[in-house]
Each structure stands twice: as structure tokens, then as C-alpha cells.
Amino acid sequence: MQQRRLGPFTVSALGLGCMNLSHAYGAPPSRQDAEALLLRALDLGVTLFDTAALYGFGLNETLLGEVLSPHRSRFTLASKGGLHGDAEGKRVVDGRPETIKWSCEQSLKRLRTEVIDLYYLHRWDKRVPIEDSVGAMADLVREGKVRTIGLSEVSAATIRRAHAVHPITAVQTEYSLWTRNPEIAVLDACREIGAAFVAFSPLARGFLCGELRDVATLGERDIRKTMPRFSPGNYAANLKLLEGYSAIAARVGCTPSQLALAWLLHRADHIIPIPGTRSVAHLEDDLGADRVRLDAAVVQQLEALINRHTVVGPRYDALAQAGVDTEEFPA
Secondary structure, three states: OEEEEOOOOEEEEEEEEEEHOOOOOOOOOOHOOOHHHHHHHHHHHOEEEEEOHHHHHHHHHHHHHHHHHHHHHEEEEEEEEEEEEEOOOEEOOOOHHHHHHHHHHHHHHOOOOOEEEEEEEOOOOOOOHHOOOHHHHHHHHHOOEEEHHHHHHHOOOHHHHHHHHEEEEEEEOOOOOOEEEHOOOOHHHHHHOOOEEEEEEEHHHHHHOOOOOHHHHHOEEEHHHHHHOOOOOOOHHHHHHHHHHHHHHHHOOOHHHHHHHHHHHHOOOOOEEEEOOOHHHHHHHHHHHHHOOOOOOHHHHHHOOOOOOOOOOOOHHHHHHHHOOOOOOOO
């Protein structure tokens, strides 16, 4: 597999986002199936595994610790703090230094490791100066509990403020053909400071796989049910994009999922997509994107077909949007 730089680390150009093994997309897979997927990813050359304290309210980190800790020297481990679940099952954003340090200690225990390679601030708590939260993370680096630090869902201005306190290794934000917000300023800011850009939901939360045709089939606990693009009316409009998209994939000679990931890999060499899946077959398909080559004409066709003007609906509802710091295109 292609390799890319992630701060001091060299990692596979495609990482694995582990969230949906425990969180957000309905009932998680069985423990046996989740373990098989993680180990298959490792065997196929994936060397970046991404988790968070929030995912499954600790269950995802526990899963990775139990399955992958015997192989710890073979991969780069990323996790996140500053956003976790409370005893009542609610999301809590808390960027106070003492909370970040406490959260990291809990993550280290669940992950069964002495050090986390890349530790993100999962959400910027806007009640706390970013300099204070990053300062606490810098303390974790000095204490040897974390090797490098990153940010998630923040603006270019916030990235620069944070980087002035401590070097930022990576910024993680949603990025795909149908979510292009990082192109406003964050991709350039990452290149400017030498940070990697880690693209989550690179398959547009399953839309670009081409298999989800009816949103009525989504389970009650599926987070997409709260996302405007997946409302029945908006999704019906967005589905019209898939015919042309699938035709491009067929001409290229790859699957729709591979086309979406290949587009990201071609966008810039500091971009590292982290698709997630609960299926070994889908995992193997995703990793095949590493071999797909796109010429300029195909890239132009893709970007003309799926973009902020052709996709119907914002990516988040008002409540979720208020919790992020990313730039928005003009209405």
C-alpha cells in the first residue's frame, strides 16, 4: 500500500476509522466479527487505526485494546479526548485541562498501551481557550503519555492558534466529494504548518458506496437519521447523482467506493482518508482504492458532478453544526 507522512510516523495511505464497530450506525457487529475485521485490516497493511473515548462510550477503545495490543508495534494508534459520554448516556464536550488529562488516562487503560501515538482534541470546547486545551495536551506529550497531538473539526484560524502553543501533527475533519468544506481554508492551513489532513467519512457516510437506496431502512440509532442530507426528500434528490457517478466508476474500472477514496488520495499528498466499515468484504474493497489511478479529466468530471452546489442539504442539523468550528461556504 502507498505510504504517507503523519508527523513523525509513516502510515498506510488509507487508515481505518473504527467508530462504527461500536457506535453511531445502528447495532454494532459481534465481537467475533469486529475482531476479524481489525486483524484483517492489519494483515492487509493498514497501519493507522483511529478511535475515540466517545465511540461506544469507551467500548471502542476497549475493543482495540483487547484485539490489537498484542500487535502494538505494527501500527500507529490515534484516539481522541475532550468529548465523551456521561453516566446518563449523553455526549459531553469538556476541554478543560484537567478533563483532557483525566480522559487520556482512561483511554490509555482501555487501549492497553503506555502511549497514544496521536491524540486529538475531538471537539473544541468553546468555553475554554484553545490554547488552554492544547497546553494540557502538550503536557501529556512531555509526560510521555502521548507522542503527538491533533485537532478535529476546527477552522484554519483555530489551527494556527493551537499550533502556536504546540506543533499540530494532524487535523481530522469530514471530507469527501459531497463535503468539500476543508477546501475553504483547512487543507491549505495543514499544508502551511506541515500537518496531515485526516479525512473522516470519506465515503459520504455510505452514500458514495452506492448501496444505500432507501433511508427508511436506517435503524433508529443510526446518526444519519438526524442529518439533513439523509432526510427522505433530500436523499431522493441526492440519489440522482449516483447514476452518473457509478458510470464514471465503471469507465475507470473500479467500484464506487474505490473511486471516492482514490479521488481523495489524488487531491493532495498530505490527505489520509480513514474509511470505516463493519464488513471484511467492504474493507478489502476500500483498500483496493490504493491501486486506482485517475487522470485529470476524470477528476474534473467527478468534481463537476458532485459538489456543494449539486448536493442537497447541509451535512449537520443546527445543533450538531453549533458544536463544530469548521468553515462554511456562503449560503
